[in-house]
Amino acid sequence: MSNYKTLVDVIIKDESKGTPCHEHILTLGETPDFLIEHAGFPNLKLVIKASTIVKACFDHGMPPSLLKRLPDVIGSPKSLYKSATHSEDSVVVLTLERKGRSDAPIIIPIHREKRVGRGQYNLVASIYAKEGPDPEDKWGKQGLLLHQF
Numbered sequence: 016m017s018n019y020k021t022l023v024d025v026i027i028k029d030e031s032k033g034t035p036c037h038e039h040i041l042t043l044g045e046t047p048d049f050l051i052e053h054a055g056f057p058n059l060k061l062v063i064k065a066s067t068i069v070k071a072c073f074d075h076g077m078p079p080s081l082l083k084r085l086p087d088v089i090g091s092p093k094s095l096y097k098s099a100t101h102s103e104d105s106v107v108v109l110t111l112e113r114k115g116r117s118d119a120p121i122i123i124p125i126h127r128e129k130r131v132g133r134g135q136y137n138l139v140a141s142i143y144a145k146e147g148p149d150p151e152d153k154w155g156k157q158g159l160l161l162h163q164f
Contacts, residue, residue: 019043020083026065027072027079037066043086046137053095053162054106056127056137061089063139064131075143077121081112082142088112089123089139094151096159098124105140106161109151114144122150 022041029036043061050056063085071077081088088110098105104127112121124140131138154160 019086022065023068023079023083026068027082030069030073035065035069037064037069039065040131040136041065041068043089043139047090049092049095049162049164050106050125050137054097054127056106056125057135059128059135059137061086061125061139062131062136067139067141071142075141076114077142077144081121085123085139085142088121089125092164093120094163095161096154097161099154099157099159101126104128107154107159109145117144117146119144119146120150121145 019041026036040062043063046056046059046061051058068082071082072079089108091111092108093111094109096107098107106125108123108125110121110123114121122145123142126138126140128135129138
């Protein structure tokens with residue numbers, strides 16, 4: 016098991032026990048090439064805050080098994096969109112993953128070049144299922160599509 020996967024387990028376990036450790040920053044690896052090539056991201060480490068892992072698991076219902084596979088999930092996207100709300104510094108990765116019975120697509124907003132602690136990183140901002148109408152249609156009509164994989 017990788018260090019990242021082990022840390023996800025520890026963060027979820029600690030949160031369940033009532034001893035959260037939200038201040039930790041987990042490195043997912045290098046920023047994937049598609050974010051550099053299609054979204055102009057700098058070649059920095061891609062990270063996620065422990066608090067984001069907790070929120071994804073406990074508030075958004077993302078299973079720990081998915082959170083542990085996050086580097087691979089991000090690395091094999093379905094499509095890439097500009098963010099409708101943070102278009103200057105963020106993108107949304109539409110994954111191939113779906114959430115349970117609702118079959119809603121799982122999306123991952125990522126911020127470009129954010130200061131986290133003492134360093135500059137590309138930051139996974141959230142992970143959640145996009146409920147409701149198919150976002151691909153809406154975002155495509157809004158001209159947000161950056162790349163289809």
